[in-house]
Structures are given as C-alpha cells and as structure tokens.
Amino acid sequence: MIRKVSAAFLLFAAVGTSAYAFDVEHALKLLMDKALSVHITARVTEDGKQTIWNMNLSEVTISGRAVSIRLNGSNIVVVAQFTPYQETGSQVLLVAQGQTWITSPVNKEVKYATSFKSLPINLGESVLFYPLGVNLQTEKYGNINIELEIQVVPYISDKSKEKGDTGSANQNQK
Amino acid sequence: MSPEKDYISAYLDGEISAGWKNRIERLATEDEELRDTLDRHRAVHETLQSQSEPDFADVAERSWSIVCRRIAESSGQTIPEVEKVLNRRRKPVSVWRRKVSVPIPVATAAALAVVFLTAFVLIRLSGINRIDPSEATVAQTMDGLKVTVSAKDVEQLLEILNGQNKVQNVKIELPVKHQFQMIGQPVLLRASDGFGSFR
Numbered sequence: 545m546i547r548k549v550s551a552a553f554l555l556f557a558a559v560g561t562s563a564y565a566f567d568v569e570h571a572l573k574l575l576m577d578k579a580l581s582v583h584i585t586a587r588v589t590e591d592g593k594q595t596i597w598n599m600n601l602s603e604v605t606i607s608g609r610a611v612s613i614r615l616n617g618s619n620i621v622v623v624a625q626f627t628p629y630q631e632t633g634s635q636v637l638l639v640a641q642g643q644t645w646i647t648s649p650v651n652k653e654v655k656y657a658t659s660f661k662s663l664p665i666n667l668g669e670s671v672l673f674y675p676l677g678v679n680l681q682t683e684k685y686g687n688i689n690i691e692l693e694i695q696v697v698p699y700i701s702d703k704s705k706e707k708g709d710t711g712s713a714n715q716n717q718k
Numbered sequence: 719m720s721p722e723k724d725y726i727s728a729y730l731d732g733e734i735s736a737g738w739k740n741r742i743e744r745l746a747t748e749d750e751e752l753r754d755t756l757d758r759h760r761a762v763h764e765t766l767q768s769q770s771e772p773d774f775a776d777v778a779e780r781s782w783s784i785v786c787r788r789i790a791e792s793s794g795q796t797i798p799e800v801e802k803v804l805n806r807r808r809k810p811v812s813v814w815r816r817k818v819s820v821p822i823p824v825a826t827a828a829a830l831a832v833v834f835l836t837a838f839v840l841i842r843l844s845g846i847n848r849i850d851p852s853e854a855t856v857a858q859t860m861d862g863l864k865v866t867v868s869a870k871d872v873e874q875l876l877e878i879l880n881g882q883n884k885v886q887n888v889k890i891e892l893p894v895k896h897q898f899q900m901i902g903q904p905v906l907l908r909a910s911d912g913f914g915s916f917r
Contacts, residue, residue, distance in 0.1 A: 612888065615890045617898055690892075
C-alpha cells in the first residue's frame with residue numbers, strides 16, 4: 545500500500561516536471577540546427593603574397609562559444625579565440641581575441657601583444673586575422689607573417705561529418 | 719466510633735487488606751456493639767444487592783417533558799417546536815465534526831513527524847530500486863534508453879552548454895625554421911577587401 549502511494553506520489557511529481565523536460569534527441573536536433581561550423585586556415589606567408597605553409601581545420605560550435613587555436617612557433621606563441629554570435633538571419637558578429645608572445649632573437653626579451661576585434665559578417669564570408677599585424681597604409685606584410693582565414697558557415701550534419709571528429713585538420717607545407 | 723468501625727463498609731465490600739480484615743473479625747467476637755453494627759450494615763448491603771436496578775428511563779422521559787413544557791411556556795413556542803430544537807441538540811456529534819483542540823507545539827511536532835516519516839519511506843523505497851553502477855553502465859548501452867534534460871527550450875539548453883565555459887582548443891605547430899616578428903597592430907578584416915593572399 546505504501547509503495548503504491550509512493551509510486552503515485554512520484555508519478556505526480558514526474559508529471560509535474562515533465563513539462564520542462566524533453567527528449568535529448570529532440571534537443572540535439574534543435575542544437576544541430578543552430579550549430580555553426582568554423583573553418584580556419586592558418587597560413588605562413590612570405591611578403592604577404594606567397595603561402596609557404598598552411599593548415600586547415602574545422603570546428604563545430606554554437607553561437608557564443610569560442611573556438612580557440614594556439615600556434616606554437618620557434619619564437620612565437622599565438623592564441624586566437626574566435627567567437628561567432630549569430631544574429632538575425634545570416635548575420636554573424638565575429639569576435640576575435642588575440643594574444644601573442646614573441647621573443648626577439650637579439651636581446652631575448654619577450655613581447656606581448658593582445659587585441660580584441662569584432663566584425664559583422666555574413667555566414668560563409670571569409671575574414672582575415674593577422675595576429676602579428678599588417679600596415680594597411682603601405683600594405684607592408686613583413687617578410688614572414690601569420691594569416692588566419694576564418695569562415696563561419698551553418699553546420700550541416702551528414703554522415704561523412706559524423707564519421708569523423710567534429711574538428712578536422714589538414715596541413716600542407718611548401 | 720473506633721477506627722475499626724470506619725472500615726466496616728470497606729470490609730463488607732471486600733476492599734480491605736487482610737490485616738484489617740482479621741483485626742475487625744477478631745474485634746467483632748469481643749465487641750457486641752461492633753458486631754451489631756456489622757450485622758446492620760450487612761443486612762442493608764444484602765438488601766441493596768438483592769433488589770434490581772430501578773428503570774430511570776421513564777423518570778428521564780417525564781423530566782424531559784417537564785423541561786420542554788417549561789421552556790415552551792417561557793419562550794412562547796409550542797412544545798413540539800421546543801422538542802424539535804432540543805432533540806436536534808441531543809443528537810450525538812459525528813467524530814469528524816467534533817472539535818478537537820490540540821496545542822500548537824503538539825500539532826507542529828505531529829506535522830514534522832509526518833513529513834520526516836514520509837521522506838524516510840520515500841528514500842527507503844527509492845533505495846530499493848537503486849541501480850548498481852555496473853548495471854547503470856549496461857543500461858546506458860541499451861538501445862532505446864531515454865535521457866531527459868531539464869530545460870524549457872533550446873535557448874536554455876544553449877545557456878547550460880555555454881555556462882560550462884569550455885572553449886574548443888586546437889594546437890598548431892608552426893614550422894620551426896621561420897622567425898617571426900611583430901609588424902604592427904593585429905588586424906581583423908574581410909577577405910573581400912582584397913588584402914594579403916586574397917589580392
């Protein structure tokens with residue numbers, strides 16, 4: 545009898561809370577509909593023209609969740625965070641945060657630079673981020689520079705993507 | 719009257735200790751007055767025991783009629799009206815309608831006891847059906863296992879995920895043969911503007 549009463553009580557409690565609970569499969573579908581894919585191409589360029597090294601990667605994220613990459617070089621560490629904030633329609637506000645630690649081969653001092661940039665873009669539009677900077681007036685890119693190309697597109701769930709990792713990377717060196 | 723005589727009624731009703739009983743019986747053989755008293759008390763006792771209990775129902779009914787009549791005379795109502803009102807009041811009150819007054823501390827303690835008892839029973843019952851961790855692992859691998867998430871809508875679900883404050887981190891090793899240096903301020907721009915390798 546006590547068990548029946550308790551079961552009825554628990555059932556009542558479950559019914560009371562079921563209005564705020566839904567199937568995780570349904571939730572994941574809704575989540576995937578709002579998921580974004582961030583494609584990043586990291587390049588090392590020479591004179592700002594010729595690509596001497598590049599690497600592609602893709603990460604799946606959602607609006608407001610950052611994708612962070614860390615570039616480790618012989619005398620440099622760059623940490624860049626790209627956070628897409630989806631606005632109405634195909635509009636996305638891309639926020640780029642960059643931190644750079646670079647050592648000088650001459651006096652061994654460490655320079656630190658940080659930046660916080662944002663740019664409204666359309667889904668699928670490519671943007672470029674130069675953590676080491678460029679001189680836009682003279683278009684001086686330096687002898688060796690780092691260029692990050694970012695593209696935010698809606699995440700499309702297909703079997704080929706489900707088989708692989710949510711993130712993928714390809715590297716090419718010339 | 720001697721103290722023994724005070725116990726005569728109790729002696730006849732059998733409500734006296736053995737010591738006093740022996741003492742009274744011994745005194746009665748010696749004291750004639752006490753013996754007479756005992757005999758009179760015994761005779762009255764036996765007479766009362768032999769007679770049946772009088773029936774007071776008739777007396778009660780007659781008294782009730784007198785009461786009703788007097789109330790009717792004083793109030794100006796008829797006797798049936800008075801009897802109707804009084805009979806209504808004479809009906810026994812139901813147990814559920816009977817007012818019970820309980821002190822507040824006692825009522826509070828009783829309420830707390832009920833709450834704790836209910837919680838204890840529920841915890842014990844839920845403990846009976848608790849799954850062993852090893853069984854839980856098996857259960858999660860079973861097909862058709864339903865998992866529910868407490869969230870009002872997908873916006874709240876996203877907030878929950880974002881609240882974890884996790885950032886997807888990817889590490890990339892740059893070619894070691896190149897030495898880098900700062901050129902200017904970090905820049906974020908559209909590729910369609912025709913800069914860099916997009917010229």
